Amino acid sequence: MPHPGENHDEVDHGRRRFLTVTTAVVGGAGVVIAALPFIKSWEPSARALAAGAPVTIDISKIESGQMVRFAWRKLPIFVVNRTKEQLADLPGLDPRLRDPECKETSQQPSYCQNAWRSIKPEWLVMIGICTHLGCVPDYYGQIKPEPFDPHWKGGFFCPCHKSRYDVAGRVFDGVPAPLNMVIPPYHYIDDVHVRIGVNPKGAA
Incomplete structure (x- = not known):
């Protein structure tokens, strides 16, 4: 139960900032994860080039x-x-x-x-x-x-x-x-x- 006179706006702003930062971090991680298949797709050709070098x-x-x-x-x-x-x-x-x-x-x-x-x-x-x-x-x-x-x-x-x-x-x-x-x-x-x-x- 909230006590009388407690500042609910400050609590909400704090939570909002936390959620915003968390969403940004997770979103950034998602971009990195999404990019991984593309990065991985570059590796075989590089390995093949090295393996097949004269x-x-x-x-x-x-x-x-x-x-x-x-x-x-x-x-x-x-x-x-x-x-x-x-x-x-x-x-x-x-x-x-x-x-x-x-x-x-x-x-x-x-x-x-x-x-x-x-x-x-x-x-x-x-x-x-x-x-x-x-x-x-x-x-x-x-x-x-x-x-x-x-x-x-x-x-x-x-x-x-x-x-x-x-x-x-x-x-x-x-x-x-x-x-x-x-x-x-x-x-x-x-x-x-x-x-x-x-x-x-x-x-x-």
């Missing part, structure tokens, strides 16, 4: 027969300096491969749809992921019998489910992997620098 790698220190790993788009990139012996053995493996002529064009750019799956025969540039379930194969570069293949001519062996690929990343027949490994877009800046993620000038 990378330049130096291949000058990779010795003949050696493989070195790099990273692009959080993917392992295998770069192999193939020996003359490895290259010479590639044609003889065709009868043992699932897609020796690389007819699955989605697995490599058109400028790498050749016997070596590369721009330069000695240099393999490839995404190092097995096409079966996404494991990372191991590189066995030496031409010698291996427990998984007594006629091994160098290449890649996936320890997860025993898929095998030759030194051009072409998959063997009769293994779980269904496709050759993927060749990314790339080009040479000069003799020792490769740009991953960008096609050569004039290439689609």
Whole structure:
């Protein structure tokens, strides 16, 4: 019960000020919340740009027969300096491969749809992921019998489910992997620098 003589106008003004400030704060918060979806919508493109940014790698220190790993788009990139012996053995493996002529064009750019799956025969540039379930194969570069293949001519062996690929990343027949490994877009800046993620000038 209000007491006689109590100033009701002062009470009402105080409440009114409180409600006004509260409404303004809540309204401001509503504007921020409403803006969040728009701000969030900017993020994927920024992340995609960063994730898909090309990378330049130096291949000058990779010795003949050696493989070195790099990273692009959080993917392992295998770069192999193939020996003359490895290259010479590639044609003889065709009868043992699932897609020796690389007819699955989605697995490599058109400028790498050749016997070596590369721009330069000695240099393999490839995404190092097995096409079966996404494991990372191991590189066995030496031409010698291996427990998984007594006629091994160098290449890649996936320890997860025993898929095998030759030194051009072409998959063997009769293994779980269904496709050759993927060749990314790339080009040479000069003799020792490769740009991953960008096609050569004039290439689609």
